[in-house]
Amino acid sequence: MLVHCDHRTPRVRYVMQHVLERMLGLSVEWASGAEEFRSAAGPRLHYGKEQFAGAAHLPWSGAITDLPTNDPPIVDRRDGPALFPVGDGEDLCAGIFFLLSLADETRCQDRDAHDRVPSASLFTVRKGIADRPWVDERVARLGDMLEAHWPGLLNRPAGYRNVVTVDMDNILRYAARPVHRAIGASVRDLFAGSPSAVPERWQVRSGGVPDPYAKAIDLVASKRGSAQRAILFFLMRGEGAFDHAADPRDPVTQALVQRAGRECEIGIHPSYGTGRNNAMHTEERDLLQRIIGRSVRASRQHFLRWHIPETLRFLSGFEHSEDHTLGFSDRAGFRAGTCTPFPWYDLEREEGTTLMLHPFMVMDSALIERQQLDTDDVFRTMAAMSDMVRAVGGQFVSVWHDRYLSGHREFVEWPAVFERVMEHARP
Numbered sequence: 001m002l003v004h005c006d007h008r009t010p011r012v013r014y015v016m017q018h019v020l021e022r023m024l025g026l027s028v029e030w031a032s033g034a035e036e037f038r039s040a041a042g043p044r045l046h047y048g049k050e051q052f053a054g055a056a057h058l059p060w061s062g063a064i065t066d067l068p069t070n071d072p073p074i075v076d077r078r079d080g081p082a083l084f085p086v087g088d089g090e091d092l093c094a095g096i097f098f099l100l101s102l103a104d105e106t107r108c109q110d111r112d113a114h115d116r117v118p119s120a121s122l123f124t125v126r127k128g129i130a131d132r133p134w135v136d137e138r139v140a141r142l143g144d145m146l147e148a149h150w151p152g153l154l155n156r157p158a159g160y161r162n163v164v165t166v167d168m169d170n171i172l173r174y175a176a177r178p179v180h181r182a183i184g185a186s187v188r189d190l191f192a193g194s195p196s197a198v199p200e201r202w203q204v205r206s207g208g209v210p211d212p213y214a215k216a217i218d219l220v221a222s223k224r225g226s227a228q229r230a231i232l233f234f235l236m237r238g239e240g241a242f243d244h245a246a247d248p249r250d251p252v253t254q255a256l257v258q259r260a261g262r263e264c265e266i267g268i269h270p271s272y273g274t275g276r277n278n279a280m281h282t283e284e285r286d287l288l289q290r291i292i293g294r295s296v297r298a299s300r301q302h303f304l305r306w307h308i309p310e311t312l313r314f315l316s317g318f319e320h321s322e323d324h325t326l327g328f329s330d331r332a333g334f335r336a337g338t339c340t341p342f343p344w345y346d347l348e349r350e351e352g353t354t355l356m357l358h359p360f361m362v363m364d365s366a367l368i369e370r371q372q373l374d375t376d377d378v379f380r381t382m383a384a385m386s387d388m389v390r391a392v393g394g395q396f397v398s399v400w401h402d403r404y405l406s407g408h409r410e411f412v413e414w415p416a417v418f419e420r421v422m423e424h425a426r427p
Helices: 010-023 034-039 092-100 103-107 134-149 179-191 197-205 212-222 251-263 272-276 278-292 310-315 364-370 375-391 402-406 414-425
Strands: 002-005 044-047 056-058 074-077 080-083 161-168 229-234 265-268 342-346 351-357 395-401
Touching: 002 010, 002 034, 010 044, 010 092, 010 134, 010 342, 010 351, 056 134, 080 092, 080 134, 092 103, 092 134, 092 342, 161 212, 161 402, 161 414, 179 197, 212 229, 212 251, 212 402, 212 414, 229 251, 251 265, 251 278, 265 278, 272 278, 272 310, 310 342, 310 351, 364 375, 364 395, 364 402, 375 395, 375 414, 395 402, 395 414, 402 414
Parallel strands: 002 044, 044 056, 161 229, 161 395, 229 265
Antiparallel strands: 074 080, 342 351
């Protein structure tokens, strides 16, 4: 595909490479000027104000160069919301860049109790963009337009994918915990009216019975045939108010992590304080790599706490790195309006990076704890998300937690829900 743009900036190159090459499978060549573009034969695409005979055209508004400091202009149309409207059309490249560059998230000053940008403050949520894979639907329409001009042109990459991910926040419920904590927990169980948990805890600690949270690994492994990828993100820190992992230096914990590594991909779940502490992040990643004996390239921040650009710039320094933090902690949806992995664009440095962001659409705890949905509603919500992703050939990513997949005690209902979702989301 020969591409011409009056203003060929790093931002324009970034969007064209992602949309045309990654999403539509085209090889992009850039015209050196208008005359070369006008006289060329074959498939051609112009991004600008002028239209060229025989070439596909994407309207230009100038917004990709000068993003608005407030919300971008948006109008509701029959085919959904249009960003940066231009006449009867829209500046598709500017809209996609605004969403994928995380410009709104970067500039938002609102913070919740965990120093995160609240979902309700985001443009994608306030304007309904997060309810559908807006980018993917628009790109699919662009692909149809190009195919109508030049039948057989597209060589779209492999379609719909199901990716299951699990945040191993605890790893183990009873084992590999300090004795003083086990005693304190036993006392709390007695006062909370759960006396049966006391002998269970000490039976597990003595090795008499398996730790109940280990069942999460077996459950995910049993459904590997339903997903292209299964990634377990391990938390490597157990102290503090928000980090509750079993001791990662305990032989019992390490044996379980090593077993998990034989069944699934392993990722790092950097602890609560790592968003601005690169040394802590490196320490945890190095420890996990020593345990499993190989490099770790996938990461998801604990509590979804990241800071842009610091956290992502740090991650982009790792070769072949990918981050899976982009999603909601309190609802389902498409935080950046897409269900296709994309490279992070560093707005401060005005350059694309090799760090791939893998957005997720649904998280068990967001639906169960924040939205108070029952088992059937959780299934229906996740199934509906996977159906929307399937329709555009995207990557459906679900997030689960070891406690829910264990089926232990208060979590007894959730393994069956997981199995239903995996069967529905099967490619």
